[in-house]
Amino acid sequence: MNVELLIRNGLLFDGSGAPARQADVLIDHGRVVKIEANSSARGQREIDAAGQWVLPGIIDIHTHYDAEVEAAPGLLESLQHGVTSLVFGNCSLSLAIGDADDMIDLFARVENLPRETLARWLDGKVTWRTPGEYYEHLEQLNLGPNIASFIGHSNLRMAVLGKDRSLTPSTLNWGEKNSLRSLLHEALDAGFLGLSIDMLQWHRWKGAKYNGASSPSHYASFAEFRMLADVLRQRGRILQATPDAGRKYMVPLLASLSHGIGRPSLRMSMLTSLDFTNNRRLGPLTRSLAALINQGLRGNLRFQSLSVPFELWSDGCNTPVFEEMQASACLMNADSAAQRQLLYRDSDWRKQLRREWLSTFGASFHKDLALMRVVACPDQSLVGATFAEIAQRRGQTGVDSFIDLISEFDESIRWHAVIANDRPAELRRFLQNPHIQLGFSDAGAHNRNMAFQNSHLWFLRDCLLNADAMPMEKAVWRVTGELADWFGLEAGHLREGHMADVLVLDPEALKTDLSGPQETTDANFDGAMRMVTRSGKTVRQVIVGGQVVLDQGQVHAEFEQRRFGRLLRCQHQRGVSA
CATH class of the missing domain: 2.30.40.10 (Urease, subunit C, domain 1)
Structure with a gap:
């Protein structure tokens, strides 16, 4: 042969x-x-x-x-x-349908990608109008690896409701519900894996009129999620879900959509089960929840996880975890260093950031200044030190010193922190859990x-x-x-x-x-x-x-x-x- x-x-x-x-x-x-x-x-x-x-x-x-x-x-x-x-096509964002400018606004801030680069990448290329046409477009690309995609719920909402209504809470009429279902069926007919939704409030829009608004999927009611989940269940497809870290009670409610008591189970792949440094109980709770849904309620739920430490590098205020607090999210809304300087000099803003930083209620990021280390800065004497060590040198409280430093250096002070998975033995143990899916690389963002x-x-x-x-x-x-x-x-x-x-x-x-x-x-x-x-x-x-x-x-x-x-x-x- x-x-x-x-x-x-x-x-x-x-x-x-x-x-x-x-x-x-x-x-x-x-x-x-x-x-x-x-x-x-x-x-x-x-x-x-x-x-x-x-x-x-x-x-x-x-x-x-x-x-x-x-x-x-x-x-x-x-x-x-x-x-x-x-x-x-994860986290409710895809290019399957929509206006190019709107899709750039969707991706630029949620995925922290330069808007100018996104505009160059997509310049003149968004010629498709339907999910099927988008897949035909992908068939023409000179791909290296194989690709598959979810259709983004944010894109569905904008296509059916228009940008204004999709970015504000609103009650859907019968025609709009039917249009959402029909458009999802159309995507599934084309071969999409399923639908991705996003409840995370600090996934935000980047654009003039709605700058700082959460992504459109966030404004959907739970009834809307349930309606679309029924379509996926009917078709044997997947719901990829990103729940709201600030409303942890939503995680079991969302997970319950997967149950198979008296109906077919729904395959659901949810973010995320990690060993968070800020809350060591969250990881075990997610895995217990999955066991309950799958073994007790005949569901088909998986939690995505990362198989390495979750390390994060941040440029001053430019970091995903700053979307979690309203005061620091205002910095992310600013389009220039000059606009951020106005906030840095505002005493009320500084008080609000201090108050939110010291609050631990609902926080995902640990905000522990002893675990946040400067890795680059115009002032070389600060490189290698934690923010807690710098505060001690300056004779300040940690949070006041931190606010002063980001005010002084803005995005030119770069710092590193580990958010989760910092204990190798614990990581090795929980990755063996059958309800965990290994993934969540976020590559490309x-x-x-x-x-x-x-x-x-x-x-x-x-x-x-x-x-x-x-x-x-x-x-x-x-x-x-x-x-x-x-x-x-x-x-x-x-x-x-x-x-x-x-x-x-x-x-x-x-x-x-x-x-x-x-x-x-x-x-x-x-x-x-x-x-x-x-x-x-x-x-x-x-x-x-x-x-x-x-x-x-x-x-x-x-x-x-x-x-x-x-x-x-x-x-x-x-x-x-x-």
Whole structure:
């Protein structure tokens, strides 16, 4: 037998959770045609994977590449870490329908992306008018990895209600309800995974008239969420949900939509179960809630989680966690340093920020100045010190010193904090929970604030090096086959007849070569800084649809000149469960 590509001598993890085995993988016309030991076949190209692991390409279930894919469809920042399939359209935001300017206003602040860059990426490209036309557009892009998408609830609301009504609380009439349902059905017919909704008040709009308003999905009633969830349940599709961190009572109410007592269960993927430094009880509570819904009420609820520490870098007041307080959100509303200076000099504003900072009620961010460290500043004497240490030097209270510092340096004082997952043993333990989905990289968003693009490799590394972690075959399954089956994606498995999305990985390099977030410049961001991760020589080859897209760090000569990845239209329908 002659085939296009043959991977020899590797240790195969097939994505099913079965123990690894030595095997050769034969690939032809984009599919795995045979898996066997010591194959006598010949390949037009052969990869000797002796000493390497061969596994399905990684699946990243929570990204925000919706806009970036228009400018850089190869999505190299994820592909180079072995991600061959990724999902965007999360948190109620997508490009599936809507006016380009409105979509820029949606993404710019929620995802902390420069408005000018978004405008350049989308300039003249938004020609589609329906979800089906959007998917036909995606079919034409020169993709690196495979992509799938949710349709954003914020976009649905704007399309049906118009911008003004979608950004204010309002009661829907029968015609509007029917239009929302019909538009969602249209998206599901096109193959969207489902619907993403967002209750988080500090996901805000960036635009002149409604600057600082929450995203449109936030203004929906719970009855509206329930109505749209019924459509998803009817069609066997997914609700991706981002609840409001400030109204934690909404989490169990939202989770209850998944229950399957007397009706089909609803697949729901919710943000998020983390080991928050500010509240160690939240993570266990979310996992207990999922167990109750799934085991006691026959639901199908999963909480997304991050497999690395949740590290955040912030430029003075420019940080997602500042959206949580009204006073600091006012700083985010300002369009210039001059406008922010007016607030900094306002005594009433300073009192309000001090009061909100010291309040712990409903807070997600720990606001512990001893855990917030300056990493860059025009005053070099401050670099490396925590805000608490600087306050002690100055003889001030911590919060007053902090307010003074951001007033003085504005966005030029850069600081670092860990929000969650700072205890390795606890993280290792809860990632084994069956109600957790590994994902939530947020790749493509918050590019100055965080970088988790290789978090799945850190997870595999931890399982390789620690005896109390899960077996490697199960760890591989958790970031491949488990996610593919639950989301209804043609991906995540190495089986005969299946599409050949493959990662060839060096386990020795995995032990040593991974790096955490670091700063680099990016031409796609007009030379501005973005945070990235690096994986050294860990990733040997990345194969998408039977084609070697990345080979020992080098992209294919025709990368972004022709199509490698494909659009993954949802395979689940009513009556299909996973």
